[in-house]
Amino acid sequence: MDRNKQMAMLEKVLEIQFVAIELNLYLDTHPCDQDALNDYNCAVELLMKLRAEYEECFGPLFHFGWSPIRGREWQWAEGPWPWEM
Template sequence: MKQTSRGELLRKVQETGFACVDMNLYLDNHPEDKNAINVYNSLCSQFAQARCAYENVYGPLTNFGYVPSKYPWQWICQPWPWDREFNY
């Protein structure tokens, strides 16, 4: 089984997160579109799965509210996505 790279996992989080926001904006203007609601719900599920896949390997993406910390505290143990060493 091929290991998914950190960059690939993060890209999936970003792509599905963007798609969720995009569908949310569409639904603000088309709240009766059942198909769009189904797409939005599917994307939200994909986003949650992508976020969990990333966080299970590399730690939390946000500082509170989504993922409990393992011991020891993990919030600052890895480079941030915008740090140069993140990509190495």
């Protein structure tokens, strides 16, 4: 497992997740801002893509229904936890 690649991919996921959360909060108070809505939709689409790529390489990022099971084995407890990297 390439730890540097894993960290780089995880950092990118977290960056885009932060953008999506911030835009979500902004849209709570500015629901008619079409530019922000477009940015939010782009961020969410990118986040889903990056998360899928990460999970394909390193296993699930989320639990409780957020990540489908790939293959035939439960992978949640496999590999290092985010705080162990």
